Amino acid sequence: MNKKQDILQAAERLFYLNGFHATSTDRICREAGVSTRTLYRYFPSREVLTSAVMTARSERFFADLFHPSHPEAISQLFSVLGKWMQEQGALGCFFMKAWGEYAEEDLILSALALDYRYTLRRYIAACVSHAQGEENEALSDALWMLFEGAITTALVVGMDAARHAGEAASRLIARPEVKR
Structure with a gap:
């Protein structure tokens, strides 16, 4: 799997379990095994990530x-x-x-x-x-x-x-x- 997919899957799982606002970007990065910089390379904002x-x-x-x-x-x-x-x-x-x-x-x-x-x-x-x-x-x-x-x-x-x-x-x- 690629990093973008890892981020999407981690974010989806965490959003579903914890809520959208309660899920921190750091937590998504930790779950996906990527840096914050990598996350923002694929998704320039939290809204872009959530929409994706x-x-x-x-x-x-x-x-x-x-x-x-x-x-x-x-x-x-x-x-x-x-x-x-x-x-x-x-x-x-x-x-x-x-x-x-x-x-x-x-x-x-x-x-x-x-x-x-x-x-x-x-x-x-x-x-x-x-x-x-x-x-x-x-x-x-x-x-x-x-x-x-x-x-x-x-x-x-x-x-x-x-x-x-x-x-x-x-x-x-x-x-x-x-x-x-």
């Missing part, structure tokens, strides 16, 4: 998903969520944490955090449109809320939250009476 971490995390998550036209796209969405929880822990949503810390002070970073949520919502709506043959906003919103709820619920009930939410999502999709 958020972008990389979002891209990795969406790369794990099936195309919305795939018949198992919604099921895969919840499977991916469960896999991420197993690998990284169930400490809440990385992007909501970012939004919570940056909403009042950095419009670019808070917008980037919300963009992940809007992209996810559009992805779910596209999956529903393909599965149902038409748009169904009520079903899309219900599935999105199940996904979001699984992240929050995992803090209390553990890693099974994603599996339970995925099972509920499958039942909702199978019910044609779920209307707009």
